[in-house]
Amino acid sequence: MDVVVIETPPLGDRSYLVHDGQVALVIDPQRDTDRVEVAAAEAGVRITHVAETHVHNDYLSGGLMLARAHGATYLINGADAVRFQHQSIADGGTVRVGRLTVKAVATPGHTHHHLSYVVTDGPDRAVFSGGSLLYGSVGRTDLVDPEDTEQLTHDQYASVRHLVEEAGPDAALYPTHGFGSFCSSGPPSGAHRSTIGEQLATNHALMDPDEDHFVQELIANLTGYPSYYAHMAPVNRNGAGPADLTVPESVDPTELSRRLDDGEWVVDLRNRVAFASGHLRGSVSFEYGRGSSFTAYLGWVLPWGENLTLVGGRDDVEKAIRDLSRIGIDSPAAALGTEPAALAAGTAVVHYPRAGWDELLRRRSAGDVVLDVRRTDEYDGGHLPGAVNVPLHELLSRMDEVPAGRVWVHCASGYRSGVAASLLQRAGRDVVHVDARYRPAAPS
Template identity: 75%
Template sequence: MDVIIIETPQLGDRSYLIHDSEVALVIDPQRDTDRVEKTAAEAGVRITHIAETHIHNDYVTGGLAFANQLGAVYLVNAADPVAYKRTPISDGETIQIGGFLLKAVATPGHTHTHLSYIVTSESGEQAVFSGGSLLYGSVGRTDLVSADDTVALTHDQYGSVRRLVEEAAHEAALYPTHGFGSFCSSGPASGAGESTVGEQLSTNHALTDPDEEHFVHELIANLTAYPSYYAHMQPANTRGPGPADLSVPDSLEPAELSRRLEDGEWVVDLRNRVAYASNHLQGSVSFEYGDGSSFTTFLGWVLPWDKKLTLVGDRDDVQNAIRDLSRIGIDSPDAALGTDPRKLAADTAVVSYPRLGWEEMLTDRPENETILDVRRTDEYASAHIPGAVNIPLHELLTRMDEVPAGKLWIHCGSGYRSGVGASLLQRAGKDVVHIDAMFGEAEKAGVPLES
């Protein structure tokens, strides 16, 4: 039995292809299934089964469309009220897939109907696919279904991980879907790249805390904000999403891009934030693509849902951004291909704003000008600059009337969110300075902090 990991670092998730050199099972595929298809072809195996651990809250699944494309068996919990045909599977049920046996184990907590899968080869080797249940060092968060269900689901999570490790061999390799940067994880995730059931027994707080009430209280107390687009994922996955369209559209004519900017449509500049600060189309917003590690989460979290997007950037970045956005159900954005704003739009002003570090902030900022901290409230509470105003980036558009008048010096934890925030504020007519610096280096630069 061989397990191949298919990483989606942009969302902090993993999918898996398990095979016996002939047939394969796929668990929790992302929507861009061409990656999985390529992996199977390289391994020389045929995908016969696709399984979901749960109805996902952080991405649109590719499972249904992929199963239909391949004619594969699509395994989804019998208790999930989905609107499409699937092969139902329930707690304790086993299915033979080539040379290995799959067993479903009910592990409610991340969702009410969450399943984990124990896969056992003919030689007795085991692997556990735990989805959003048991993670490396932690567990999946329990507040995504409903605020009213969070306490009960947290109690369920505590019991579920215990049941899972009782059913599996201690030497079994553990393969969670979440926990690699996904907001679907909670608690002190270890950051490890691999683990076993036995290792988690001695290191995971969900298994080492003997007091269930303490575990429940601590986990809930430490839950932080999560992306607003999550609200749209579960309904989409319950309805049954179709395949992703990853094609790059024809580039817009300059006059049409100018019209969209004039009309206040969302035009997203994918260039790095340094280039954007120095020159960009008035009315556009900055969501630096880079390696995509922050792009999808923050764009989906910050911009209004279901509004038409126009992506501006070079073809590679636009193509990659289209792929990434499809994973959260943002389909078919338009594009203006190119990196020179002056050539992309007719009769639209090219503007800029200052981009500085901590040292320049200390020397150049008058005391009466506002420092705006766009980090999450939990980050602000941990440490912040005295007198800084905190409006988290994901709340900025809805709280624009709370933004102080005058020049704004905007910072976050790394420079990414503050770059987005500066662009949103300038679009709204504010006078901005982007502090593009690591918050962890502020105190060393002489910036006073308090908590």
């Protein structure tokens, strides 16, 4: 058995191509299925089966398109109310994929009808656990319905134990979530591989002997998750269509100015330092780059379904279009180029200052505001005396709660505060971007 890992770092997820050298099973594919096609071609295998561990909340699935393209069997829990042709599978159900045996194991918790898959090839065994057992944690249990969270958390406690019994300690573990995904109930472990045995010795969900304690602790530590999640499961139940990944022709400078004048969302993909130094008035900063969580924060912060224009170099725009397609933001317009003055006709190029903590201490005036845009749980864990907390994802709807005066805005690393600074300036506020890592001893 060979397992090819297909990573999606911007969303903190993984998909898998599992094969025997001839035929393959794909588990939890994302919407941009060309990556799976490349992996299958490189392995020289034919895709005969596609399987979902659950109806996903954090991305649009490419499973239906992939199955149709290959005439493959599409495995989905029969209890999930999907509206397209598939092969139902339930707890204990097995299928053969070449010499591989694939067994479904009911692991409710992340969703009501979540399945994991135990794949066996002779003495080798691997577990594909979706949003059930993760590296060091488990999938969050509050994405279905607030009234179901407590019961789903009890289910999650039982499910990971059931999965361990089915798989055995030597089985390799391959979760879908847990690499930065907001679908995880805990922070990323940093691990790139693990086994069931290792998780028995390190995973809090398996080490806690008190089920009620586990349930209370997990629920108490659940934090916010992106608002775009509300749109994912309904589309996945209907079957997501193909993504258009083509880069459009660059928007005319006059047209880009009109969009800015009309208050449309024009997103500058350049790094936050370049943006602060000079950008089109009315544009907002969502720095594109490795590890930036660009997709999650854009989908979380900006209003859903409104017109979107990306501004940046062709390579960044092309990658951003792919990333956004995974969460259903399709076919944004683009203004290609990295010199703002050349991209729009008659729109002013503006800037705002960046600062570190030392500058905040020296230059902050008595009437200035320190705005902390970290999540509430982060703020509660420690914050600057007198700092006002409005989480980034709530800033647009709570802009009037930011006190009058010059605003010094910070987060934990500088990324979220860069977004916030651009939104504040767009709203007419005098802003300073505190582009520095937060530390408890930072001056106030």
